Amino acid sequence: MSVVGWISVVSLALWCWLLVGQGFFWRTDQRLPERAQGVPAQERWPSVAIVVPARDEAEVLPLSLPSLLAQAYPGTAEVFLVDDGSSDGTGDLARSLAERDGGLPLTVLTPGEPEAGWTGKLWAVRHGITRARAKEPEYLLLTDADIAHEPDSLRRLVESARGGGYDMVSQMARLRVESFWEKLVVPAFVYFFSQLYPFRWINRAGSRTAAAAGGCVLLRTEAAERARVPESIRQAVIDDVSLARAVQGSGGRIWLGLADRVDSVRPYPRLADLWKMVSRSAYAQLRHNPLVLFGTVVGLALIYLVPPVMTVTGLAGADAWAGWAGAAAWALMTGTYLPMLRYYREPWWTAPLLPFTALLYLLMTVDSAVQHYRGRGAAWKGRTYSRPEAEATPEA
Known part of the structure; x- marks a missing residue:
């Protein structure tokens, strides 16, 4: 099997793991819990x-x-x-x-x-x-x-x-x-x-x-x-x-x-608005760590971008193994996204577009790091926040 074939298989293996090993994250049934069975109705409601x-x-x-x-x-x-x-x-x-x-x-x-x-x-x-x-x-x-x-x-x-x-x-x-x-x-x-x-x-x-x-x-x-x-x-x-x-x-x-x-x-309403919402805190989520940023970019590419790329290029004749593994990974990705689309009342046929959206998030995350090193990180409504360790720490 070629190198691209192995990359495609690794992506598929990751999606198999995500399907069952990451807390069934893709399900949308975690809703506000009702009053527990056997617990009496409120006699006095708290302030x-x-x-x-x-x-x-x-x-x-x-x-x-x-x-x-x-x-x-x-x-x-x-x-x-x-x-x-x-x-x-x-x-x-x-x-x-x-x-x-x-x-x-x-x-x-x-x-x-x-x-x-x-x-x-x-x-x-x-x-x-x-x-x-x-x-x-x-x-x-x-x-x-x-x-x-x-x-x-x-x-x-x-x-x-x-x-x-x-x-x-x-x-x-x-x-x-x-x-x-x-x-x-x-x-x-x-x-x-x-x-x-x-x-x-x-x-x-x-x-x-x-x-x-x-x-x-x-x-x-x-x-x-x-x-x-x-x-x-x-x-x-x-x-x-x-x-x-x-x-x-x-x-x-x-x-x-x-x-x-x-x-x-x-x-x-605009992509710029959503971009600002995500990028203002994305690098803070990665603890302002360049190595974590690199791992995140590689992970996003392997999980979300490899499947469609390998599907198109592999099935077009470059590597059949890569194409079929990529298609299977893309199908798993699409299937796990459907419950969230139903929750938001969006059409099912938009699910295969998730890799494109993931690419946008990858670029937003990189931009968040760039803005941080330019001194513009975590900016919101006229305020810019530095990396926490750089701030003076007041008395607790």
Whole structure:
């Protein structure tokens, strides 16, 4: 067998492993757990503080904030929106929406510029949690300003957390898929995330795999205090994964799944918008390590690019073994992507395009590293964050 034939066979072997050995990452059945069997209905619903960090969110706030204020929650709940130095009137808009729509009490906070060693979002979260703790809530709901919730979202989160004995319950909000590029890139984003962090592994008791979706996180206040959140993760660019690790590392039990009734309303209509979303943190995910970057590029190429290339060139006459092995690997890849496309209500025939989307992600990741070494890494809404080790570390 030729060298290209062996490369194709290795790619196929990797897909056989991914199919059954990576936590069945491709399945989409990890959804919000219902109240555990035998657990009585809530007699007293715990109090919840909803913390919303917001920086220049006037465009999406009218679509998201009213959904939080309208939560049909049987217990006590209050919304703390932290206006993180917005220049578009986010704070004033939030107040006007609350006056217009009523619902849960709203407090708008302004934390000022973040101290050295803090990312802007976590600085805002810290300010919101500090104010919320004065009310002694039993739970904190950390949710982004672009996330819209169905009226029963908070109730179901609390019921699931208490019924399942979880310290943290997180849902991967259903992202918007309306433009051509959103349809091509967004389902793959969630697919790749679940491949990296298989939800089944995260959700089983005693697991050492930890991740969360930062747009919707219900966290027990006691667990947050025990994990020293957010102080312990104050420099994290990928704050949701860092949060999950902190909670799990302090003895907490976590859960992550796909959302049915929680949606992101933020538009990413152009490829440039999606590119910026991914590239701003991709190299941070690789711990700013060039060797890990090299391994990631090689891995993405071997797993996602080799199958279609070998299928076309091999079956065209270059190497029959390579062609058939590549076609089998491409078929496995396509089959594992179908459940995610169904979840996003996208047509099945787009599944074979996954290698092209993977190529885009490979280029985004390389661009993330390039921007990092140019001093523009992890840039978001006017702020650029350095590699954590380079920052001055404040007192804990």
